[in-house]
């Protein structure tokens with residue numbers, strides 16, 4: 200059941216075995232799987248409100264309305280980013296049931312946004328296994344969880360998808376819907392032609408096979424023309440109907456508290472000016488508040504670098520200096536090209552009648568342009584292995600079959616377009632970054648925003664990768680397939696490396712993939728925050744299950760990783776309490 204008010208919860212007079220903090224992407228997986236055992240009572244505490252009936256979340260291409268600066272977002276801003284000329288940039292996070300899987304848009308063509316489903320490379324996960332000394336985190340051992348999570352679904356227009364994905368690597372009986380685009384775009388055939396016309400952009404049948412290098416058809420978490428989030432899937436009515444599963448909305452956890460030698464008590468507020476409330480789990484508290492929320496709660500609870508906490512007036516409880524460190528994110532540059540066409544997203548952006556028709560079509564049949572995100576294709580590519588910058592600093596990618604950068608290809612400009620013109624996007628993203636940042640506090644005010652410093656382009660390696668990615672994006676548009684189509688790059692009047700770098704630093708942003716702030720490490724390691732079974736090191740009763748546990752960011756959009764972690768963690772928790 201979903202409850203809005205703690206008084207309704209108290210009236211039930213229940214005791215919970217597990218309290219999950221954060222009803223986001225990973226948290227809802229854990230809540231679902233643990234409640235499969237009817238003997239276990241589960242409570243989810245979610246700071247945000249309900250996703251139900253919020254059209255901006257349901258209609259795939261309306262999600263630009265869902266964030267930023269809306270009621271469904273935490274509306275964070277980063278600290279000034281040295282690598283971005285000192286700019287502070289928006290750092291969106293979902294503040295709603297389903298967490299960031301409910302707001303995964305951010306890519307703002309008037310009608311379009313992303314719900315990209317990408318797993319990463321085999322090497323990404325094998326690196327997790329190596330660095331944690333736990334083979335359970337390897338690709339081969341996680342593949343069953345990937346397929347357990349996924350229910351491969353037909354595209355909204357039911358077109359023939361042969362040759363666009365590899366069924367052998369997908370799951371057909373899981374919970375999160377994954378599909379191919381359900382509305383063809385006029386540039387699809389040009390993109391596919393370009394993969395055979397140019398060296399270096401090979402066609403890849405399925406970027407989710409563990410070998411992502413190449414250009415392939417995008418996969419997205421959409422079913423029957425509607426977004427599939429962890430709230431619509433793992434908390435679907437058949438699961439919420441379980442008598443042992445409860446969700447309390449508008450419940451913002453401020454701290455976890457140690458009682459009788461274990462950290463099983465959560466302190467939370469429903470009314471930001473109200474008295475703190477507490478609840479204690481009989482078995483475990485599971486922090487799933489995400490890569491920003493989880494370290495924020497740990498630090499306020501006195502779990503972090505004890506000397507730093509003391510100076511902030513926070514009573515240290517457990518010295519874990521890695522809490523909040525190792526923040527990694529993916530830096531993106533919106534890059535678009537003016538094109539010789541009127542058949543791009545911009546046409547509906549500039550034509551209210553057409554936009555209304557598209558919505559009417561979606562509303563009556565769940566078909567048409569609004570069923571998709573803007574990208575029909577993504578390229579996953581590498582810079583040369585012998586790039587001099589790697590000799591000095593090392594190669595940050597997980598291995599030779601893991602991309603350094605991504606090119607997101609879309610039939611229009613992703614940020615709000617100018618009043619005139621039609622565009623093609625080829626958006627570079629640094630997906631194997633070397634830069635690391637942090638989430639820290641500058642106050643003991645429990646409700647203040649933490650300081651978020653992703654350190655975008657803080658490493659020379661990332662500047663190099665982004666520069667080469669920009670060149671690669673431009674080169675992609677020189678394929679003969681675009682001859683009568685692409686006219687000129689927008690805003691990029693750069694010929695030298697220095698000019699490209701200047702353009703990047705002035706314009707780059709985030710693709711909202713923060714990870715790593717409560718990283719896993721080997722059981723015996725002094726660094727790290729959680730053991731490979733996701734228990735907080737040195738404490739009893741407390742686990743972390745969200746993307747903060749990721750030691751190295753995967754070269755992928757990160758929602759799949761959150762689902763995968765949620766699935767494996769659920770089995771780990773079940774094993775401990777059998």
Ligand SMILES: Cc1cc2nc3c(=O)[nH]c(=O)nc-3n(C[C@H](O)[C@H](O)[C@H](O)COP(=O)(O)OP(=O)(O)OC[C@H]3O[C@@H](n4cnc5c(N)ncnc54)[C@H](O)[C@@H]3O)c2cc1C
Pocket residue numbers: 220221222223224225226244245246247266291292293294295296297298299300302303304305313314315316317450451452453487488489490492493496710711712713744745746747755756757758759761
């Ligand atoms: C705008 C945007 C677009 C994105 N687009 C994509 C995409 O296209 N494809 C993709 O793969 N990934 C995308 N991502 C990234 C992906 O959504 C996230 O990496 C992933 O969902 C994170 O999962 P999580 O479980 O770690 O955290 P979240 O899903 O963020 O869940 C954390 C939950 O905890 C709650 N919470 C936080 N603090 C507290 C507290 N103190 N008390 C109670 N509850 C709390 C939050 O409200 C939230 O519901 C996007 C993210 C954003 C923000």
